[in-house]
Amino acid sequence: MSLMSGLFLGATGLQTSQNSLHTTAHNLSNIETPGYVRQQTLHADMSYNTISTSPSVSKMQIGLGVEYDIVRQVRDQFLDKSYRRETGRSSFYEISQETTQEIETLLGEFDGVAFQDSVAGLWTSVQELAKDPSSAVTKGSFVSTAAQFIERAQAVYNGLSDYQDNLNARIKELVDRVNDLGDEIHKLNDLIHTEELGEQEANDLRDRRNKALDELSSLVNITYYTNADGATEVLVEGTQLVARDRVFHMDTIVDNGTGFYTPVWPHNLNEEVFIKDEEIATSFNTDIGELKSIVLARGDRRANYTDMRSETFLHGIYKYNDPTKTPPTVEEDVIPTNKSIVMKVQAELDNMVHSLMTEVNNILVGEKEKLDDALARYNDPDSPDYRNINILPRYEDGEELPKELFVRLGTSRYERMEDPDQPGDYYYYYVPEDDMPSHADIDSLYTIANMKINPDLLKTPSLLGEGFVTKDKEVDHAKADALVKAFNTPFSSLTPELTIQYDYRDFYSALVGQVATEGSVYSSIVTAQQTATHNLSDSRDAIMGVSSNEELTNMIKYQNAYNAASRYITACNDMLDRLLSSLG
Numbered sequence: 001m002s003l004m005s006g007l008f009l010g011a012t013g014l015q016t017s018q019n020s021l022h023t024t025a026h027n028l029s030n031i032e033t034p035g036y037v038r039q040q041t042l043h044a045d046m047s048y049n050t051i052s053t054s055p056s057v058s059k060m061q062i063g064l065g066v067e068y069d070i071v072r073q074v075r076d077q078f079l080d081k082s083y084r085r086e087t088g089r090s091s092f093y094e095i096s097q098e099t100t101q102e103i104e105t106l107l108g109e110f111d112g113v114a115f116q117d118s119v120a121g122l123w124t125s126v127q128e129l130a131k132d133p134s135s136a137v138t139k140g141s142f143v144s145t146a147a148q149f150i151e152r153a154q155a156v157y158n159g160l161s162d163y164q165d166n167l168n169a170r171i172k173e174l175v176d177r178v179n180d181l182g183d184e185i186h187k188l189n190d191l192i193h194t195e196e197l198g199e200q201e202a203n204d205l206r207d208r209r210n211k212a213l214d215e216l217s218s219l220v221n222i223t224y225y226t227n228a229d230g231a232t233e234v235l236v237e238g239t240q241l242v243a244r245d246r247v248f249h250m251d252t253i254v255d256n257g258t259g260f261y262t263p264v265w266p267h268n269l270n271e272e273v274f275i276k277d278e279e280i281a282t283s284f285n286t287d288i289g290e291l292k293s294i295v296l297a298r299g300d301r302r303a304n305y306t307d308m309r310s311e312t313f314l315h316g317i318y319k320y321n322d323p324t325k326t327p328p329t330v331e332e333d334v335i336p337t338n339k340s341i342v343m344k345v346q347a348e349l350d351n352m353v354h355s356l357m358t359e360v361n362n363i364l365v366g367e368k369e370k371l372d373d374a375l376a377r378y379n380d381p382d383s384p385d386y387r388n389i390n391i392l393p394r395y396e397d398g399e400e401l402p403k404e405l406f407v408r409l410g411t412s413r414y415e416r417m418e419d420p421d422q423p424g425d426y427y428y429y430y431v432p433e434d435d436m437p438s439h440a441d442i443d444s445l446y447t448i449a450n451m452k453i454n455p456d457l458l459k460t461p462s463l464l465g466e467g468f469v470t471k472d473k474e475v476d477h478a479k480a481d482a483l484v485k486a487f488n489t490p491f492s493s494l495t496p497e498l499t500i501q502y503d504y505r506d507f508y509s510a511l512v513g514q515v516a517t518e519g520s521v522y523s524s525i526v527t528a529q530q531t532a533t534h535n536l537s538d539s540r541d542a543i544m545g546v547s548s549n550e551e552l553t554n555m556i557k558y559q560n561a562y563n564a565a566s567r568y569i570t571a572c573n574d575m576l577d578r579l580l581s582s583l584g
Helices: 005-028 077-108 115-131 136-195 203-219 292-297 340-366 368-378 455-459 462-466 476-489 504-544 546-583
Strands: 039-045 048-052 060-062 066-073 220-228 232-236 239-242 249-253 259-266 395-398 407-409 414-418 426-430 451-453
Touching: 005 039, 005 066, 005 546, 039 239, 048 203, 066 203, 066 249, 077 136, 077 249, 077 292, 077 340, 077 504, 077 546, 115 136, 115 476, 115 504, 136 249, 136 259, 136 292, 136 340, 136 451, 136 455, 136 462, 203 292, 203 395, 239 476, 249 546, 259 292, 292 340, 340 407, 340 476, 395 414, 476 504, 476 546
Parallel strands: none
Antiparallel strands: 039 066, 048 060, 220 232, 232 239, 249 259, 395 426, 407 451, 414 426
16 A cells, blocks of 8 residues: 555544544534434444455555445334324323313302302202291292302303313414424425435434424324335324425314314315224324324313203103113213313213202192103103193193292293184193203303393392292292202202112202212323333433433543644655655
8 A cells, every 4th residue: 555545544534533533523412403303423444455356365556545324313113103103191180180170160160150059059058948948038048049059050160161262272283283393394304304415424414303203193193104205294083284395284163152162274175183982092002192182171162051962862762760761872962072171070060050940940830740750741641641732731821930949041931822722712821841962042041141130039038938838828938948959859960870879958069079980090091101101201311311421431532532643644744744744
């Protein structure tokens, strides 16, 4: 090998060591940079000069030095995918946990006054009323506590509705963020492609792209792959978000009634991003992503008591245990609110308040027994009395109508109508609730959102006394006793699939306990997920994180290599100089 070749060989070592030092310094300077991945230099032999060949011996070759082959990112694709999947699952259950905690706060105490106190107060006023139904004081107290009961029930229900609106606003924000991340990944694909047309590796840009993928994976369930051009293409819930040449933005459509946003794909004819009736299970990987969890937690409407029951239930099959009819299964009977934590609690709370209001009203006006039987036949399509208003309570035109305590905002208890069997004769008929879940008339329902105390009774509580006087002008203790009995009689389970029945005093406590139990379950899941995610993060960091000790070791190694190459060049230079000097 000539001295000139030796100088070239030493120069390659010098340049390679210098570039390696630059990479090491770059690692150390970014040790605290979020998303930065350790870069590693790989060296390779340059081509060889063949001096001679022989069929019996190996080739005689002279190496031309070392070259700086590639700077690669130290990543593990399996760990990346596992980490992103578990991060998305953690985000999903963190929203569920957050929602149950918020609901617990609303149910346990609102503006410093627990709703449970209003239930207890109403029960106390009923007991006092039973002692002396003729007392103006006890009647006034009963009306007052009933008004307080409604006010606090509406406060809790409105709090749940406001929380739905907060979740709804977050849905729009997350959809916009998903689109922003899609745009960022697509832009980085182009920048990486442009920069790597030469020999340089765009590792810092790749770090930014992977960081965007990490964030996107916490928001939605993603799958991704690298195409032939080296660009990363991304699918969200199986639908393309980032393609080779464009980004397919997600959008939202707004329900005119509720104002709720529904994420959709405009390029797929506004197909909804999330499947409504999809089973949520880890085994199916359907419990991934913050956006999906918020959509499920919010639900698609303001729920009320009708969401707990199907039309079959309302026709009286369960209530009257008709042996000629086949009870529906739970799946047929329950409107699917269980995926929405907020909707389920709204429906259960409204079920309690609705039942209590209608029970108290029917007892006060003396129509309980007649109404129970009449409504069962009136709502049953198989009954000959289906939709026959003549079987409902009615009063002569001009007759004094009994006063109910809880009144609907848009519908009176009685409506003046012509007798279908006697044209020209008019009566006041009881107006039933149109509470078929598929087409409920909200204005006709005795619900929290459609209720107030009878203003006449609120103004003059003594008018309530008309309901506690018999035809013989005697005090009617029977009605007061019926109210006491109603409070002590189990009226409903929390959900139709449960068998435990609660009375009005225990129902709300059971509801709060149910939410607390669900919250505890979600808390356990979140803790387990955080542990799994943390372990995966540690495993990733062990591979792709920057270690200051390791990088300082590399710096010493490359510095020594640089010095060795420098001394080698100096030696070659001295030899060449002496040779030239000796030759004159």
